[in-house]
């Protein structure tokens with residue numbers, strides 16, 4: 380292990396973690412409601428009725444989003460793409476839950492499976508989480524500044540980006556944009572279910588849960604630090620909804636909740652979400668085993 384590399388890496392992580400109190404875009408704080416374990420939605424039942432039964436309504440729809448000037452730059456038009464999303468959290472599992480229904484005039488999904496890093500090229504959604512609300516860069520690090528090993532470690536380290544797709548031949552519906560694809564997007568840390576039906580329009584649904592990480596080391600959960608999810612905490616999150624209406628990868632539209640570009644690499648371009656506590660069932664669990672020795676984990680990861 381090279382000492383100089385460790386020091387550089389620690390400084391790099393410090394830069395990546397640095398942010399301001401106002402780490403995210405806008406003044407709006409989106410409520411994310413806690414659900415007791417007994418009310419958690421089934422992510423594999425091909426239905427959003429379970430979300431509708433336990434939440435006051437959809438948390439967001441397309442009217443909360445703004446189009447980016449990507450590809451055709453398609454604006455907000457429900458005849459082209461309508462969507463509604465639900466958010467929730469569960470203190471007992473320390474998981475964040477999300478579901479989205481897309482109603483799309485043209486559905487492009489020829490994903491063949493086995494290529495999670497490229498799920499984004501198909502009608503899908505992107506979900507990002509900054510569990511400790513730091514903002515700052517989390518991907519796209521400059522190869523002229525950082526070594527390949529540093530870039531691999533820093534990508535999705537302090538915030539995470541997932542891509543969800545409604546159907547895949549191999550059943551893997553949750554993509555992950557970091558190197559920890561062998562565990563980060565899989566149970567017990569994360570999982571997704573979904574389905575699609577109809578031609579024009581096509582209705583597709585993606586339901587998922589994820590684990591937010593303050594420090595997500597691609598080499599494994601034992602080297603990583605989970606975000607603590609507790610009542611009234613403010614987290615950063617972002618939902619982006621791309622629309623491909625002709626070919627994979629050819630953007631017709633790209634809508635983001637924050638209205639900001641570069642949400643794939645800048646966590647300060649996320650929005651704020653507040654974890655609203657509940658008082659029924661097993662709500663209000665406080666995590667007890669949060670690992671705090673980040674220096675030890677960084678060193679261990681380089682042995």
Ligand SMILES: [Ca+2]
Nearest residue numbers: 420421426429
């Ligand atoms: Ca469901």
Ligand SMILES: [Ca+2]
Nearest residue numbers: 459460484485
């Ligand atoms: Ca469309």
Ligand SMILES: [Ca+2]
Nearest residue numbers: 509511513537
């Ligand atoms: Ca963070």
Ligand SMILES: [Ca+2]
Nearest residue numbers: 483485623624
């Ligand atoms: Ca489409």
